Amino acid sequence: MESTVLRIENFSASFGENMVLKDINLSFSRNTLTAIMGPSGCGKTTLIRCVNRMHELTPNAKVSGKILLDNQDIYNTDPIIVRRQIGMVFQRPNPFPTMSIYDNVIAGYNLNGIKLNKEEMDRTVEESLRKAALWDEVKDALHRKGTFLSGGQQQRLCIARALAMHPEILLLDEPTSALDPKSTAHIEELVSHLKTTDTIIQVTHNIAQAARVSDFTAFLYLGELVEFGPTGKMFTGPKDKRTEEYLTGKFG
Ligand SMILES: Nc1ncnc2c1ncn2[C@@H]1O[C@H](COP(=O)(O)OP(=O)(O)O)[C@@H](O)[C@H]1O
Ligand SMILES: [Mg+2]
Numbered sequence: 001m002e003s004t005v006l007r008i009e010n011f012s013a014s015f016g017e018n019m020v021l022k023d024i025n026l027s028f029s030r031n032t033l034t035a036i037m038g039p040s041g042c043g044k045t046t047l048i049r050c051v052n053r054m055h056e057l058t059p060n061a062k063v064s065g066k067i068l069l070d071n072q073d074i075y076n077t078d079p080i081i082v083r084r085q086i087g088m089v090f091q092r093p094n095p096f097p098t099m100s101i102y103d104n105v106i107a108g109y110n111l112n113g114i115k116l117n118k119e120e121m122d123r124t125v126e127e128s129l130r131k132a133a134l135w136d137e138v139k140d141a142l143h144r145k146g147t148f149l150s151g152g153q154q155q156r157l158c159i160a161r162a163l164a165m166h167p168e169i170l171l172l173d174e175p176t177s178a179l180d181p182k183s184t185a186h187i188e189e190l191v192s193h194l195k196t197t198d199t200i201i202q203v204t205h206n207i208a209q210a211a212r213v214s215d216f217t218a219f220l221y222l223g224e225l226v227e228f229g230p231t232g233k234m235f236t237g238p239k240d241k242r243t244e245e246y247l248t249g250k251f252g
Contacts, residue, residue: 005030005199006051006169011065013043013050015058020046022223023065028169028216033195035214035231036203039251043223044203048171051201052086053079069168084112087162088171092178093154095146095161102142104157105129108165124164131197132160133190152183156190163198170194172202176209188213207247211235219243 006028013021020043028034036044049055050063053074067074074082095104105125109116116124125142129135134156138149146157155175162170172191176184191200192213204210210217211231218228219242227234227243238244245251 003030004028005070006201007066007068007071008047008051009066009068011050011067012063013046013055014060014062016060020223021050024225026218026225026228028199028201030199031196032215033191033200033202033213034216034218035210036201036218036220037205037207037210037246038220039246040205042220044205044220045173047220048088048173048201048203051169052088052171053082054088080112084108084165085167086169086171087165087167089155089158089162089173089175091174093151093158095149095154095157097145097147099146100143101129101138101146101149101157104146105160105164107161128160128164129157131163131194132156133186133193134160150183152179152186155179155183155187159187159190168199170198170200172200174203174205176204176206184209207249219246221246 004027008024008026011021011024012019024047036047038044046055051067055061055063063075069085096107099107102125105128106116106121126135129138134153137153146154149157176187179187188209191202194200195215202214214231216229217231217234219226219234221242227238227240234243235247238247
């Protein structure tokens, strides 16, 4: 039976006077991939930035409502701990340019002041790179800089870096939007596999990608959650006229 790991309740978010998320209610089941889909500017990035408490780092940003991780309100938890529990990968691959591949993977531990011994570090690096489907390509080059890698490999390195912290939730913000089709296919294959062991929330404005990789889809439009449900169901029989128009390419 699927269990809820994250629940967003009556949640709104603003930049100054501009409310960009309006009374969102949404639940995420453990070990599933949920796509957050919608046209540019509809609030997708803001939503996932609220989920790991990055939205509040913007001056004048405001939130109201609740986001519960395992029934604990993340807005009543130390944000540093929240960001450790809820990892994030951004649109553009951003490995630390001065660090080796190895050091990039375990960067979260060093930044958080968590000491691992050599054996734990080696194990974490290998496990994380295997989960991110990058191990075979880099296992003989772990001490080279991460920036030597291709864009697609760098993005998988960023996924490995997030996974190394064993997050409860992995947030991916349009992780393939800066990548070529082959690297995109590689990442889609990787997340399709990863969702069997990890809970993933993936922003995409690519309808075909949402259809290929996700179990559930949330359709956001102008800051409102228009529709949410199992991906197959929504794509074959959208309930809301706006969802249908979006899926048939009438806007966005
Ligand atoms: N740093 C910011 N300051 C003010 N407004 C912002 C900022 N970032 C995003 N916005 C506004 O919030 C809305 C939602 O943006 P965003 O969440 O980035 O949408 P999406 O990811 O769906 O393209 C947009 O109207 C955008 O202009
Ligand atoms: Mg965005």
